[in-house]
Amino acid sequence: MAVDIQPACLGLYCGKTLLFKNGSTEIYGECGVCPRGQRTNAQKYCQPCTESPELYDWLYLGFMAMLPLVLHWFFIEWYSGKKSSSALFQHVTALFECSMAAIITLLVSDPVGVLYIRSCRVLMLSDWYTMLYNPSPDYVTTVHCTHEAVYPLYTIVFIYYAFCLVLMMLLRPLLVKKIACGLGKSDRFKSIYAALYFFPILTVLQAVGGGLLYYAFPYIILVLSLFTLAVYMSASEIENCYDLLVRKKRLIVLFSHWLLHAYGIISISRVDKLEQDLPLLALVPTPALFYLFTSKFTEPSRILSEGANGH
Numbered sequence: 001m002a003v004d005i006q007p008a009c010l011g012l013y014c015g016k017t018l019l020f021k022n023g024s025t026e027i028y029g030e031c032g033v034c035p036r037g038q039r040t041n042a043q044k045y046c047q048p049c050t051e052s053p054e055l056y057d058w059l060y061l062g063f064m065a066m067l068p069l070v071l072h073w074f075f076i077e078w079y080s081g082k083k084s085s086s087a088l089f090q091h092v093t094a095l096f097e098c099s100m101a102a103i104i105t106l107l108v109s110d111p112v113g114v115l116y117i118r119s120c121r122v123l124m125l126s127d128w129y130t131m132l133y134n135p136s137p138d139y140v141t142t143v144h145c146t147h148e149a150v151y152p153l154y155t156i157v158f159i160y161y162a163f164c165l166v167l168m169m170l171l172r173p174l175l176v177k178k179i180a181c182g183l184g185k186s187d188r189f190k191s192i193y194a195a196l197y198f199f200p201i202l203t204v205l206q207a208v209g210g211g212l213l214y215y216a217f218p219y220i221i222l223v224l225s226l227f228t229l230a231v232y233m234s235a236s237e238i239e240n241c242y243d244l245l246v247r248k249k250r251l252i253v254l255f256s257h258w259l260l261h262a263y264g265i266i267s268i269s270r271v272d273k274l275e276q277d278l279p280l281l282a283l284v285p286t287p288a289l290f291y292l293f294t295s296k297f298t299e300p301s302r303i304l305s306e307g308a309n310g311h
Contacts, residue, residue: 017029068202077091105159120151128149229287238250
């Protein structure tokens with residue numbers, strides 16, 4: 001195979017784009033930024049992203065997809081009130097919105113029209129921040145080689161958030177107006193207003209910390225799920241198994257946290273060795289059992305009552 005010889009590329013992410021190919025002859029352009037959907041290989045040539053995402057990549061995308069859904073559910077519950085019957089319908093609507101947004105995002109991603117994406121392999125943290133590695137050969141002129149080396153794990157999250165926001169604005173106001181009769185007019189749309197705040201925050205979080213989240217999200221899931229489970233059980237004054245079983249809502253919250261525990265454990269282990277990692281899932285109920293066995297020593301109900309009385 002004949003390849004034209006040119007000076008080597010500088011910089012970590014600069015590459016040469018294929019301009020012409022005729023049989024065994026390949027002609028590449030000057031060193032610069034790779035087109036979208038490509039990244040440089042070891043020889044500094046831009047190569048198309050043709051690999052399938054790894055399990056860990058899908059788990060990361062699932063985590064980023066869960067964030068707006070969990071925040072939707074939290075603010076719906078927060079603003080609906082205990083006596084409101086509209087909360088369940090809003091929860092289902094939020095789930096429908098996020099599910100449809102995820103499906104549409106996959107369908108519009110390359111390859112278009114199928115629930116499948118092609119990606120480039122994530123090799124290191126710097127792959128997420130290629131804008132920080134533009135070379136300056138003469139310390140004056142900068143060669144801009146910024147591109148999505150982790151295609152499409154970075155931009156697909158923004159597309160998903162955009163569809164989530166559009167679907168929410170199309171569906172949720174009509175639903176809330178119809179069924180949220182138990183709420184005051186000023187409270188009906190507060191969960192929607194909250195979303196208009198947290199979506200920009202999530203967008204900035206992905207833009208700035210996407211690479212850090214990619215490596216840290218399993219530990220974030222475990223820590224936050226443990227913390228929120230402990231706060232919920234203490235705030236609900238759950239001190240034994242009977243308190244836990246007396247309401248279906250409490251069981252739903254418990255099982256939801258168990259799913260998050262399992263998600264975090266699987267993400268950390270990456271299921272590289274299935275026979276060794278699956279027994280770790282037996283640890284999922286451990287935090288709840290530990291809380292129930294030790295609650296008699298801490299008495300959360302007494303602490304809450306003293307706090308309410310100002311002692």
